[in-house]
Amino acid sequence: MNAPAPLPAAEATGQPPSLQRYQERSLLALLLCIGIAGPLVAFGVHLRDGLVALTWVALAFSLTDYLLLVLYATRLRPLVAPLLVYTLIFTSGAAIVAHGTVRSMAALVMIAAVVAAGVFLSRRNMLVSGVLGITILGVLNIAENLQLMQTPETRTGWTVWIVQTTILISLMITVNLGRRRMLDAYRSQNLALEHSREVERLLRQSQDRFQALFRSTPAACLVQSLDTLDVLDANQAFQSLFGYTNEELVGHPPPRVWASDEEQTEFRRLIDTQGRVGGLRGLAQRKDGCAFPAMVHAEVTQSATERLLIAVVFDLSADVASRRELEISRERFSKAFNFSPLGMTITRLSDGRFVEVNPANERVLGWTQSEFEGKTSMEVGVWVSETDRNHYVATLRRDGRLQGYETRMRTKAGAIVPVRVWAEIIEIDNEPCALSFTMNVDEEKRHEAMLLNVAEGVSGDTGEAFFRSLVEHLADAIGADGVVVGEVDPLKQMNTLALVWDGRLLPNSTHSLHRTLCEQALLQPALLRFESPRPAHLNLVPPFSEAPLQSVLGLPLRDGDGSVVGLLIAVWRQRPPPNAQLDALLTIFASRCNAELQRLRRDREIHKLHDTLEHRVAARTAQLQYLNRELDSFAYSVSHDLKSPLRSIDGFSHLLREQMAGRMTAEDIDLFERIEASVHRMNSLITDLLALARVSQGTLQRMNTNLSELAHDVIRQERHRDPTREVEVAIEEGLYADCDPRMAQIVLENLLGNAWKYTRQTTNARISFTRAEQTAPGAPVFCIRDNGAGFDMARAERLFKAFNRLHTASEFEGSGIGLATVRRILERHGGHIRGEGAVGQGARFEFCFGSEATS
The missing domain is CATH 3.30.565.10 (Histidine kinase-like ATPase, C-terminal domain)
Incomplete structure (x- = not known):
């Protein structure tokens, strides 16, 4: 079943759905009440008066009510209320005519009909029904006064009570509906009032937030009335930025913002043509005339009473300074990048493609900048293998940077050389890249290998084996044809400790250094260098003096007191190529050789002392033991020999004391006691001396x-x-x-x-x-x-x-x-x-x- 349509009155008044539903239920209750009361009234009139005109009026009214109940259940429900009102009016008039007097209870039905019209119908229908009721009652009053109606029945009964009850119930239903409509109207107005207050509160909060934002924003803001052209408000940021006080701004035309007329004209043009300015850049002007870079946003808005211009100014001084610093930093980086002696590259980590390459790479690996451009490192052939590059990238991704990472790379000539790389991950256009510094350490590695070669040759040996190992490895490391190490005595005779010539160790021998280059080397404070323009026989010790030589280097070996104790000589048939490390190597290993020679000389002295030390210690020990025995024997003898005279003194003292008994004075007694005490002390001392002597004997x-x-x-x-x-x-x-x-x-x-x-x-x-x-x-x-x-x-x-x-x-x-x-x-x-x-x-x-x- 389709939902019933709303009542016309509800539609006309725009009532809420809840009130419409309540009105429909009230109408239904009224129809049901009339449907019950109508037959009862007809039945009561019939019992009282029989089948008279009033009975038929009551029956007709009841039938009409039932028809209206049927209409209520259909889409014609909006017609039920007006039909009911007019039915009540005409039924009331017919009942008055049938009863014969306007004082009949049926007149109350007329009143109930008008009340129902006021509740269920629109204002116009209510007025029509009211006029209609008044007219009918007026006509009936005239008719009754002219005695045109039949004599009324004045008897009462329960029929009158039913009519009265029905009318009262109808009035209660109608009044209750009216009360409900009034309450709903009150609630609706109250809700509207609350809603208005909430809107006002939210508006006030919005205004407060805007004011707080306006006051606290770091951007300089200004509000100007376009009607009066005066400043309405300016926040603290605007006052601080431009140097004006609030009193100088509010209520006055705005100050000049732009430093140049062109920018001022452009700003006005945009406001006049577009009503807004979006990010206009230029030089703004402070109160003191100082200009600064700024960006201005502005927009025209309409308030309730006037047109407003809201402008926001951003100080770009820091941004311009940072941009300048960035440009300077870029310039510095560019200069450092391009003029660095290290090979610097920027490559993408994903595929190794070169983004930037400095000129120093040509010196490091041999490739020019153009040969790197647009290619990957594998395409150029820098890496020896894909495995080497993958390990480099994985290590860089894991650690984020590389410090002295050692690997191998290929030069343009095809040689594989050791390199040392410093790298760090940077981002360029959201692409992770590697900024790397590459150093070719091939020469350094060769020097290290040379040092290791010499060090391995001399590290494990001592004595004569050390010198043999030294001359062999040193000759191989510096490319010398011959190397000799010798010990020099005070007579300037050199006893060779090790000598290598043409790769062979020769037996040691002794040679005089008088009037030779070796003697000159002894007189040098440091390195002796002698070079001949062409190979010549030089005055050296054999076998060097027998071959044509072109270069000689000699270093004296000195003891701790500065005296010469040895000599290190290296010779070349052909002049060696320039080598900055040659002199340093000779000096370092001459120092090591010097230390070993001093140790060898000390060992000789120690062995010589050791050979005589045991004999000297045994002799000194025997002598000391003899002296100790003699001393103990002397002490024992002296102590023992002292006992006899001490006993004699003690005995004579006692004998003399007995002979002088009875004749001694107090002074004599004191003397004898002092003698006895001294004898006792002397005896104790001798006893202790004997004990001291005995502990060393036996x-x-x-x-x-x-x-x-x-x-x-x-x-x-x-x-x-x-x-x-x-x-x-x-x-x-x-x-x-x-x-x-x-x-x-x-x-x-x-x-x-x-x-x-x-x-x-x-x-x-x-x-x-x-x-x-x-x-x-x-x-x-x-x-x-x-x-x-x-x-x-x-x-x-x-x-x-x-x-x-x-x-x-x-x-x-x-x-x-x-x-x-x-x-x-x-x-x-x-x-x-x-x-x-x-x-x-x-x-x-x-x-x-x-x-x-x-x-």
Whole structure:
């Protein structure tokens, strides 16, 4: 079924579709209401009055309503509303006539019809229906007043209620539709108002954005009214660019922008003819008259009230300067490219086609610029093979640049030469290209090969083999017919060390250098060069003096003190071609030869000294041992012989003291005590001297000795001699050393005895004997530490010397022999001792017995 057509009223008023649908539903409700009420009214009138005229009016009205319902479902729906209104009007008039009075309830139907016309019909139809109703009611009033109508029926019943109810329902439907139309109209107006406000807000935002863009854009902008020819606005960029203030611009004619009249005229012509200017370039003029390159865009626009000219000015000073710099850079590159001594090319990486080639390539590879033009490197034949070029391109693409890349290339003559290439990837017209610098290193490689040849000949040999290898390789490298190296003695006799002639090594021999070119070479500070215009017999040593020669080079070889010790000579039958490296090569290898000759002479001296050294060392050692034995024997004898007179003095002193008992004064007693003390000190000194002498005599009996037990014995002896002292002693267990137990006992007695003695005046005295930490493998090192009097490290060099004491006798007794004895014992074992301390903070001694005994 096709969709129903809209109502004429809706079309005429341009109502929205939702209101049209609501109006159609209201019309349908009204038809249904009338369709129900009409038959009921006819039935009620029939029951009350029988089949009278009013009954037929009600039935006819009901039938008409049903027909309108049928039309509602068809395309004729737009006709339903006007037909219903006019049917109501005429039915109301007929019912009034049938009832007999205008006071009939049917008059209300007339009112309902006019209301429905106002809702469902257009204004014109509403007026027509209203006039029609008024006319009918007027005619009926006249007829009733003239008593032309029948006597009305005044009885009421439920029929009247049905009519009243129907009229009220119809009015409610109609009023509700009118209310809905009013609400829709309000909403429509409200939406239109909101839309207007949104448009205004967006317009304001657009204006704000334009203002912000206008103010903040770096381009100089100016707005001019074409009606008043005054400036309306100019942004800060325009003011800064041209040097004007805002007050000088706004409200005044625009300043002169163009520096020349021609550009000003062209600008006006474009504005007048085209209404816009697109990128006009020229010189603009600032307020101070200074001109600068600029580009101007302008366009004429129409605002709501006037015509506007919007102009945008771009300062091209930086662009022009950069273009100038680019031109200068291009000129520099062109000059550097074309005048470079290196072969420079620009080639496409894709196929190797030459884009640009400088003239130096002709010197590097032999090809001219025209021979490269428009061709690829493979077409020219520069590369030896496609593989070489592919490797070059792959390496360049991978690394982005090449530094000293070595490869091979072919010259125009067809020779394959080594080259060194520096290259970098650049882009030309979005095409990756290689900017390369090529250097022909053929001569450099030949020199390197020559140096390697000579170096290989002399690097592995020494002595006489070195000189033989040197002359052979040097003659081959410099193309000499003969090379000789000789040692020169003070009598100017040269003993040849190696001589090559015509490619053969000749036996060594001795020759006098008097009145020869070789003698002249000895007198030169550096290189001697002699050249003859033609081959001649020169005064040289054999076999050179027997052949016609044209060129001779000689270099003296000197010792560290500057004296001549040798000579290097090279000879040619034909003058050698010019070679800048020849002199340098001879100088370098003469220096190497000089060093080897000096080493050879030193070896001779060393061998000579070595032959006599062992005998001299043995003799000196035997003499030293004899002197040591004599010294020890003398010390022992003297010490032993001193014991007898000392005992006599001690005995006579005691005898004299007994005889004078009871008669001695206090002074006599003091003298005897001083004699006894001196005898005691002398006896201790002699005992120490005997001990010092004994340690150097006899044979060491080395064995694995438990030093911890020996240390405990020494401490027990000290505690027994001085039982009143409280000393904290810590001895590490399991300390062993490979030494003579008797000598080890003496070492510990002296070191631990000193620690016991020098802690006498210390509160909470502590002594320790431990193994010291070692950073290197070897014999164990031991440590004895105390917290006693200590000593000044500034006097430590006297610590282990005999009869040298670091404390006075009034502070601590002693002879100054003990530590000297300890050092001699340890040195006999191949060990050592060292001490460190601080005054008042104790001392620390580290010692080692070593692993091998010394004499």
